[in-house]
Amino acid sequence: MLYLTIRTDNIAAVNQVIASEFRLSELVQMMPITDTDADPDAITVIEETIQVSLDWSESLPPILLPRPLVFSPENLLTVVFIRLDNWEKAYEYGRHDRSLADTIDLTNRLQAGVSVDVPARPVNGVGTFETYRRWHNRAVALHYGNLETDTDDDVSEAYQTALSHAPDADYTAYTTKHYATLLLDTGQLAVSNQVLAQAAVPELSDAAKHELLAVQYAVWLQQLVVPYDADLLEQTKTALWQVLQYYENQQRTIQVGLLLVDAAQVANFTNSFAESLGYISRAVTIFRNEEVPELLANALYRKGVLLYTWAQSGNPQFYRPAMEAYQEALKVFTQQNAPAVFAEIQHHLGVIFAEIPDEVKKKSIWAAVSSSSFQQALAYFTREEFPYEYATICNHYANALTKYPQAAKSDNYAKAIGYYRDALRVRTAEDYPYERALTILNYLEAGWYVGEDDPENQRALYNDMVKKASEVRFLVTDEALINDAEQHLQRLGELVIG
Structure with missing residues (x-):
């Protein structure tokens, strides 16, 4: 039951630190620094410093730790327990260093979705990693944080300033990934394309290249509108498949599922129904196996929309599987938790119950539930608010x-x-x-x-x-x-x- 790897040029010293915590050695694998096959996400202890690779996997909020981090029992155990998601221990060992303790607290708060204080604007240290790190962390807090107070601070300014201080291409890509995602989410697609293009330099690591491509294909996907541009559609498909293959090789199962949902949408753009249904069904299987109910419900909803659309296009045999997908999605998308999605599903179910092929004597029952579904949809989508x-x-x-x-x-x-x-x-x-x-x-x-x-x-x-x-x-x-x-x-x- 190994959860993380430490590569080091001083195995004896690191073993001694790990052994100081009861049974921690059962969760940590030790590798010599010369081992080139070690986990790329391994913690590295070399020349009396602790080095932590960029977390592209999104296992934690994208907050950067101080660098250099001097090798000491407290610092190493702090980093180890952050990786193991043991925040009580991380706080205990990180409290000796104010900067490290503040970073731990910000990461934990973002992870838990509780309120955060935005890190202060750096006022000195121009040209240092610390300046870049603080601007990056400030941008991430403004972007993803549940802020304790309203602020007029500009998240774009924080990202742009961080980028101007980034020490190398991979750190530039790391900040760019989140800045471009912000631009994507706010509909600034042209600007997102621009910042992604600026970061996509030849010297990027393989991980950085694919992570930027993951955002890039999402931007292109948003730019696809009817009638679909054939070149942009092909470009989007190619990028999506490159990222999908990379994530599959990295065994990032959840991300593979999310990509399959998008792949289903792209296939549907080209009227490839069987291909689209295959992708979304794979996504449903992944989310079910990984026990992530919200993502499962979303995939089931998307599957229901796909089947509903094709049923409406003269294929009534798809009404029943569409109904089944929608009804399972409603276990998560309840009227209380997600009223808009609930109402949209009820709208589609109203149509399905009216159209679904069945024996005549059951038609009155289907009509009753159809009418009820329409009424529930209209209770939310009123003429005044959603004409x-x-x-x-x-x-x-x-x-x-x-x-x-x-x-x-x-x-x-x-x-x-x-x-x-x-x-x-x-x-x-x-x-x-x-x-x-x-x-x-x-x-x-x-x-x-x-x-x-x-x-x-x-x-x-x-x-x-x-x-x-x-x-x-x-x-x-x-x-x-x-x-x-x-x-x-x-x-x-x-x-x-x-």
């Missing part, structure tokens, strides 16, 4: 109502007309002409089946159908949609309304 989503759900709910078995005491088509009208109040000709045209055609189709006996109401519905059908030609240039509307107008013209 576009509200209109989409109303349109889908109305479509579903036309597919439900006819109720004994109510008219599903009349209800559908009401929801189509709700959707059309949002989907105006000025804002959403194409969506409005589609909803109008759905509305017209349902209008023919409304069971209305009152002559006045019949006339009102007839006039509204004529008005809306006449509107389509001014909304879109799509000949198929215009022809559908003209056919409705022709049929309406043949009616005799009292």
Whole structure:
């Protein structure tokens, strides 16, 4: 049960330090400094200093320790217990050095997600590693920290200043990885591309090169919009596969799973459904085996979206597996914990329950749960706060109502007309002409089946159908949609309304 490796030119001295803690030797492997096959993440003790490699694996928050770190029992045990995630011991041995103790506390607080104080702005030491380290740690705290007080400090300034003091290409890449991630997350894709390009120099280590590439492909992925640029799509796929193979060789299983989720998205862009489903299914298996419920739920949600999309494209056999993926995802994405995701899943389940192939006698049950799902979706996506989503759900709910078995005491088509009208109040000709045209055609189709006996109401519905059908030609240039509307107008013209 070995958890970390120490490479050293003084095995006897290091063994003595490790032996001072009960059974610590069971968790630490000792290797001579001459062993070139040692773990690249090993702690190195050489020439009376402790050297810690850059943590690219993201096992801890990206906080840098002081350097050089003099070899002493306290310093070595501090570093060892940080790596072993034993913070009580790390605090105990690190308290002798204020700078080291502050670094331990910041790392632990970021790891635990509790409030942090932002490290002060360095005011001296220009050109030293310590200046770089302090600016880097300050940037990381501003970026990832749960700050105790509101601050106007600029995280980009902290990252940029750290980069100007970085001692070599790998440290530049290390800071760049997190700065570019910040830019990616805030939608500054062009700037992210720029800083990544500046850091991608030939002398980078293999690890640094692939870690930058991991952020780079994510930026390109965000830049892919319909219609997809073929060159950018191919560039993204190539980079993603390089990083995936690297992580697989490094046995970074969780990261492999996350990459497979993205690979599924890229494959779906090229309509490679089987390939996309294979990737997302592998990701689900990885997250299930690694027992990470949040990532598993996200992968199941993405799998549900994929299956739902393909079912909507004329493959109804995928409705049931989409339903199963969504329902398992809801074990984590509850209405309390993730109301937006919960509501979106309920929206899709409403469609699925209305469309899912099954024997006739079960259709009434599916209709009931479908209606309930739509209502839960609309409880979150209100017209006031989410008008576009509200209109989409109303349109889908109305479509579903036309597919439900006819109720004994109510008219599903009349209800559908009401929801189509709700959707059309949002989907105006000025804002959403194409969506409005589609909803109008759905509305017209349902209008023919409304069971209305009152002559006045019949006339009102007839006039509204004529008005809306006449509107389509001014909304879109799509000949198929215009022809559908003209056919409705022709049929309406043949009616005799009292």
